[in-house]
Amino acid sequence: MITTKDLRVRFSDGSAIRYGDLRFENGRSYALLGASGCGKTTLLNLLCGILTPESGRVEMDGRDICRMSQRDRDALRIRRVGYVFQDFKLLEDMTVKDNIGLLALEGVDISGMDALLDRLGILPLKKRRVRRLSGGEKQRVAIARALIKRPALILADEPTGNLSFETGERVVAQLIENAGEGTLIAVTHDDRLAPRFDHVLDMNAIARFEAAREAKDRV
Numbered sequence: 001m002i003t004t005k006d007l008r009v010r011f012s013d014g015s016a017i018r019y020g021d022l023r024f025e026n027g028r029s030y031a032l033l034g035a036s037g038c039g040k041t042t043l044l045n046l047l048c049g050i051l052t053p054e055s056g057r058v059e060m061d062g063r064d065i066c067r068m069s070q071r072d073r074d075a076l077r078i079r080r081v082g083y084v085f086q087d088f089k090l091l092e093d094m095t096v097k098d099n100i101g102l103l104a105l106e107g108v109d110i111s112g113m114d115a116l117l118d119r120l121g122i123l124p125l126k127k128r129r130v131r132r133l134s135g136g137e138k139q140r141v142a143i144a145r146a147l148i149k150r151p152a153l154i155l156a157d158e159p160t161g162n163l164s165f166e167t168g169e170r171v172v173a174q175l176i177e178n179a180g181e182g183t184l185i186a187v188t189h190d191d192r193l194a195p196r197f198d199h200v201l202d203m204n205a206i207a208r209f210e211a212a213r214e215a216k217d218r219v
């Protein structure tokens with residue numbers, strides 16, 4: 001389970017986003033909906049410790065990740081969190097196999113790679129460099145890289161943005177199935193896919209943007 005308490009992040013330009021108290025249960029899937037810029041990606045980055053809040057807490061299974069050392073937090077993220085980034089963050093000059101294979105260096109068991117690539121419909125692309133893949137193919141490689149860890153927490157930022165509706169439906173079903181007893185939190189713009197999740201959160205209402213104060217008002 002992952003919870004937030006009084007969570008607020010502040011950017012270097014002085015603007016801030018307040019999220020308050022949120023709760024994501026084990027064995028449940030959550031769709032985050034909301035306008036561009038409302039703070040969906042920022043929340044995912046806070047939940048896995050890539051971003052540090054200005055105030056408040058993020059607790060993963062009762063542990064406050066904000067109080068951990070950077071090293072412990074990184075180790076937790078590598079072990080327990082599968083993150084499908086909005087911009088994939090794949091290594092373009094490496095093959096699909098090597099992008100996923102890199103995780104073995106961090107102790108991840110990658111023996112299920114072929115079966116996973118097959119389920120995602122990209123097994124024939126295994127030896128191809130990422131640079132030569134289409135957007136939808138890259139998206140599925142990013143999903144495979146996140147799922148190979150069998151993570152307790154899956155964060156997926158627009159995981160179907162580059163896919164046809166039919167492929168998107170299959171990918172959402174796979175994400176939900178893989179989340180199992182863990183937690184799935186996925187950003188989606190697709191109103192047709194949102195009902196597949198156990199809960200739909202309207203981030204327009206949850207994330208409160210606070211504009212930067214004028215310089216003269218700052219201490």
Ligand SMILES: Nc1ncnc2c1ncn2[C@@H]1O[C@H](COP(=O)(O)OP(=O)(O)OP(=O)(O)O)[C@@H](O)[C@H]1O
Binds near residue numbers: 011040041042
């Ligand atoms: N490093 C930063 N410095 C200043 N402002 C930032 C920073 N990162 C994000 N923001 C602002 O915070 C808000 C939320 O950004 P975020 O990327 O979380 O939006 P989003 O909901 O994921 O949007 P999209 O649907 O377009 O991906 C935006 O107004 C953005 O400009």
Ligand SMILES: [Mg+2]
Binds near residue numbers: 040041042086157
């Ligand atoms: Mg985003």
